[in-house]
Amino acid sequence: MKRRQFLSLAPAAGLATLPATFARAHDAAPHSLPQAQRRAVGDITVTALSDGGIALGHGLLQGISEDDYAAILTAAYRNPAGFLSGVNAFLIETGDLKILVDAGTGGAFGPEIDNLPANLAATGTAPGDITHLFATHLHPDHVGGAVRDGMAVFPNAELVVHDADRAFWGTPENFTAMPEMMQNFAAMAQGVLAAYGDRLRTFDAEAEIAPGLTTLPLPGHTPGHSGLMVASGDAALLIWADIVHVAPVQLARPAVTIGFDVEPALAASTRAALLDRVATDRLMIAGSHIGFPGLATIARAGDGYAAIPAPFDYGAA
C-alpha cells in the first residue's frame, strides 16, 4: 500500500541497484561553497557536514493523517508536498583523534545526494586522517559512503558500531524473507563490515569510545541504533542520529514512526523518552535528519516538542 512511496526514496540508479553503486566511481561535482559548520563543545570541535537533502513524504510515515501532516508542516513554514530533510554527518576532532560520525550515502540514493566527500575535504581532512568511523547504525544513508569499489573509504579508521546492528544487518539469513529494499540495505551493510574487516570495534551499552565521547544506545529505528554524547568541561552535545526523520512532524507527534524503523513501537518509545530527557536537560542535539547543520535544542510545545535552532558559533567558524 505504501510500497510505491517507500521505494520513491530509491531512484532507479539508487537502491534498486544498490550493489552496483559499490562499483561507481566517485564523480559528484564539488560545491563551490562548502556545507560545513564548526562548533566548539568545550575543548572538542564538532563540524556538521552535509551530504545533501532528501525528499520525505507522508506516505513514509505511520500514525498521522495526511491532513495533520500537512497542517504541522504548513505551521512550520514548510511545504508539505515537497519536504526536504537533511542528511548530515559530523566530524569530531579531539586531541589527535578525528572521529567521523556516519559516512553519508555514498551515492546510494542517487548521485545528487553524495556531497559529504567534498564537504569533508573542505575542512582540510583527508579520508586517511579519520581515526574512527562511528556508525550510528548500518543504514545506507549512514554507511553508504564508508565503501567505494568494495574498499574502505577511510583506510586507517576503526569502524565503531553497536553489536546489535552488526549482528542484525550482518546476518544474511535475517533477510531472506524480507522485501528487496531490506535485502539491499543488508547487502550494503555486509559490504561495509567486510571492507573494514578486523578494524571493527563493537559496543553493547553506554561506552566511552574516546575521551569525552560516550555511546548512547537508542534502539528501535534499528536494533543497535545509537547516539554519541560529546562532553567537555561544562559543555555537551548529543548526536542523536535518527531520532527524527521529518523533524517538525515527529517532534510535534513523537508517536509517528517511519517505514524504515525496524521496530516501530520501540523507536517511538525511545524517541519519547529521549525528547523528555533533552528538553528537561536543555541539552543541545545534533540530528542526522534535521535541516543542515542539524543543531538544535528541544523545547516542549503543546503536547509535543519543537526544535529551536542552535545559534551559530562565531568563535569556532
Ligand SMILES: [Zn+2]
Ligand atoms: Zn538515516
